[in-house]
Amino acid sequence: xxxxxxxxxxxxxxxxxxxxxxxxxxxxxxxxxxxxxxxxxxxxxxxxxxxxxxxxxxxxxxxxxxxxxxxxxxxxxxxxxxxxxxxxxxxxxxxxxxxxxxxxxxxxxxxxxxxxxxxxxxxxxxxxxxxxxxxxxxxxxxxxxxxxxxxxxxxxxxxxxxxxxxxxxxxxxxxxxxxxxxxxxxxxxxxxxxxxxxxxxxxxxxxxxxxxxxxxxxxxxxxxxxxxxxxxxxxxxxxxxxxxxxxxxxxxxxxxxxxxxxxxxxxxxxxxxxxxxxxxxxxxxxxxxxxxxxxxxxxxxxxxxxxx
Amino acid sequence: xxxxxxxxxxxxxxxxxxxxxxxxxxxxxxxxxxxxxxxxxxxxxxxxxxxxxxxxxxxxxxxxxxxxxxxxxxxxxxxxxxxxxxxxxxxxxxxxxxxxxxxxxxxxxxxxxxxxxxxxxxxxxxxxxxxxxxxxxxxxxxxxxxxxxxxxxxxxxxxxxxxxxxxxxxxxxxxxxxxxxxxxxxxxxxxxxxxxxxxxxxxxxxxxxxxxxxxxxxxxxxxxxxxxxxxxxxxxxxxxxxxxxxxxxxxxxxxxxxxxxxxxxxxxxxxxxxxxxxxxxxxxxxxxxxxxxxxxxxxxxxxxxxxxxxxxxxxxxxxxxxx
Numbered sequence: 001x002x003x004x005x006x007x008x009x010x011x012x013x014x015x016x017x018x019x020x021x022x023x024x025x026x027x028x029x030x031x032x033x034x035x036x037x038x039x040x041x042x043x044x045x046x047x048x049x050x051x052x053x054x055x056x057x058x059x060x061x062x063x064x065x066x067x068x069x070x071x072x073x074x075x076x077x078x079x080x081x082x083x084x085x086x087x088x089x090x091x092x093x094x095x096x097x098x099x100x101x102x103x104x105x106x107x108x109x110x111x112x113x114x115x116x117x118x119x120x121x122x123x124x125x126x127x128x129x130x131x132x133x134x135x136x137x138x139x140x141x142x143x144x145x146x147x148x149x150x151x152x153x154x155x156x157x158x159x160x161x162x163x164x165x166x167x168x169x170x171x172x173x174x175x176x177x178x179x180x181x182x183x184x185x186x187x188x189x190x191x192x193x194x195x196x197x198x199x200x201x202x203x204x205x206x207x208x209x210x211x212x213x214x215x216x217x218x219x220x221x222x223x224x225x226x227x228x229x230x231x232x233x234x235x236x237x238x239x240x241x242x243x244x245x246x247x248x249x250x251x252x253x254x255x256x257x258x259x260x261x262x263x264x265x266x267x268x269x270x271x272x273x274x275x276x277x278x279x280x281x282x283x284x285x286x287x288x289x290x291x292x293x294x295x296x297x298x299x300x301x302x303x304x305x306x307x308x
Numbered sequence: 309x310x311x312x313x314x315x316x317x318x319x320x321x322x323x324x325x326x327x328x329x330x331x332x333x334x335x336x337x338x339x340x341x342x343x344x345x346x347x348x349x350x351x352x353x354x355x356x357x358x359x360x361x362x363x364x365x366x367x368x369x370x371x372x373x374x375x376x377x378x379x380x381x382x383x384x385x386x387x388x389x390x391x392x393x394x395x396x397x398x399x400x401x402x403x404x405x406x407x408x409x410x411x412x413x414x415x416x417x418x419x420x421x422x423x424x425x426x427x428x429x430x431x432x433x434x435x436x437x438x439x440x441x442x443x444x445x446x447x448x449x450x451x452x453x454x455x456x457x458x459x460x461x462x463x464x465x466x467x468x469x470x471x472x473x474x475x476x477x478x479x480x481x482x483x484x485x486x487x488x489x490x491x492x493x494x495x496x497x498x499x500x501x502x503x504x505x506x507x508x509x510x511x512x513x514x515x516x517x518x519x520x521x522x523x524x525x526x527x528x529x530x531x532x533x534x535x536x537x538x539x540x541x542x543x544x545x546x547x548x549x550x551x552x553x554x555x556x557x558x559x560x561x562x563x564x565x566x567x568x569x570x571x572x573x574x575x576x577x578x579x580x581x582x583x584x585x586x587x588x589x590x591x592x593x594x595x596x597x598x599x600x601x602x603x604x605x606x607x608x609x610x611x612x613x614x615x616x617x618x619x620x621x622x623x624x625x626x627x628x629x630x631x
Contacts, residue, residue, distance in 0.1 A: 016436070022435055022526050023431050023440070024431075024437055025431075026431025026526075026530075027428045030424060030428040030492030030493070031443070033488070033490075034491075037462070037493045038449075038493055040461070040465065041465065042457075044464065045461050107355070110352070115345070123617050127363070130555070130606075194358050197355055197359060263456050266459075282459070283457070285457075286453055286457045
């Protein structure tokens with residue numbers, strides 16, 4: 001007697017199709033944003049690099065003229081500093097990378113052990129994540145320069161007659177037949193120690209998280225088998241941390257790139273209303289960075305990994 | 309085929325006894341631990357100095373009186389400390405009202421980031437859909453290609469926001485940042501999506517299966533069950549987002565966000581404002597006012613960090629940020 005009311009469905013979707021639709025519903029806001037803002041802007045960037053853009057002074061409107069690859073030609077043949085600044089930025093990035101990775105891994109290994117005052121030390125070590133941010137960064141850099149100047153003065157006072165100097169130690173290491181290139185690298189690293197420490201806050205966090213995720217059973221096995229601490233480091237810790245070294249490499253390279261000289265150059269050009277050239281700078285430096293990144297990640301990936 | 313018995317003295321006997329070995333290894337470990345402790349202490353103190361020296365310098369100089377700043381004997385501890393740098397900086401930065409608006413803006417943007425990025429991370433972690441791999445590669449591209457690359461097009465798209473000729477100028481307002489964050493393209497959104505994705509992948513699937521059997525729809529499952537369980541990831545992303553958004557100068561400069569809602573932009577002009585209003589032309593003295601301004605700007609964000617830092621670090625460890 002009773003009529004069973006059925007909800008009429010316009011579409012009949014299988015479980016999988018419904019799930020897919022839900023998945024798209026969840027990522028929809030980002031998908032729109034990515035297509036409109038990111039892909040759209042990348043496309044615009046490519047287009048702008050082929051244009052000569054002028055802002056009309058009287059009306060304030062934009063005047064575009066298509067110039068083909070003239071901007072690229074200008075960047076690579078006529079521009080005074082672009083090529084130098086690009087190569088020096090890329091070289092700096094690659095040089096700083098192993099330093100930051102080793103340093104942050106070392107600090108993470110140290111902070112991962114239990115000792116008194118660990119919480120305070122951790123809080124201090126992550127401070128650069130907050131303080132090295134760019135808005136206040138310039139002020140802090142200036143302050144640190146002042147402090148460093150004080151230090152140099154103090155060091156000069158301590159030197160007295162000047163019989164002992166840094167060059168003496170450099171010579172000492174040179175005398176024990178350390179290759180000059182390695183020596184230069186070490187001296188350069190010592191000079192940049194402050195920037196390396198400042199640049200590795202997030203990396204330390206990532207490495208500590210990685211170390212925490214290594215199952216304790218592996219260490220127990222190593223201990224029972226009679227491995228020394230040194231062997232445990234190389235046979236257990238490093239292989240387990242290897243995938244995270246890749247994550248950190250990506251983060252470090254991108255972080256260095258954003259603050260590098262060539263990005264500053266692109267920004268300066270952009271502020272001089274030379275939009276076409278600025279686009280070329282951005283585009284080429286990003287492509288170069290991505291190539292280096294891809295190469296390093298590929299090389300690291302070729303090493304054996306353990307996943308649990 | 310005979311064993312030759314070696315005669316041993318009492319010392320040699322003691323040396324080969326278990327007691328000796330026991331004691332020896334105990335002393336060795338203690339020595340090793342002591343040396344390691346000293347080594348670690350020296351390194352920690354050294355690195356902490358490099359990190360803290362500029363902070364200590366800025367804080368102490370913000371209390372310097374003019375006499376102290378020209379006295380070469382004064383290095384870190386002022387002889388005649390003064391609070392006038394702070395009263396001036398607070399007055400000319402319009403500190404409290406602007407700080408209030410800044411916090412409102414930063415927290416609003418952070419909430420949008422949390423909402424969008426957690427949803428997207430969850431969608432990628434739990435649902436299967438066509439082109440998923442390609443789309444996730446786009447998330448990685450967002451991490452790898454910095455917004456600095458697309459600065460000019462971004463500027464243009466908000467200078468002439470809209471379709472065709474019907475455009476509005478959204479610069480000099482917080483709207484560009486709000487729109488970008490709501491659509492998951494804000495400051496380091498790619499990283500946040502990645503963090504949430506890693507976290508949700510680590511949660512057991514049984515939770516959702518139970519919810520499904522009990523008749524919960526996907527939105528309820530997400531907002532009512534999964535999100536409350538994601539507090540470690542939420543804390544991690546919230547701290548990153550608050551701190552980076554507060555300190556951000558790239559988007560602030562690109563979109564020309566007014567200094568009346570962003571206190572770090574006020575800091576840029578502080579020196580000039582004070583120099584004009586107070587007729588001070590000694591750079592050394594202006595630097596002291598600037599230091600006070602820096603301290604004032606940093607205090608809120610350091611406070612937030614200190615309050616959340618324990619849960620933040622635990623959250624990083626648990627949220628599987630490294631996957």
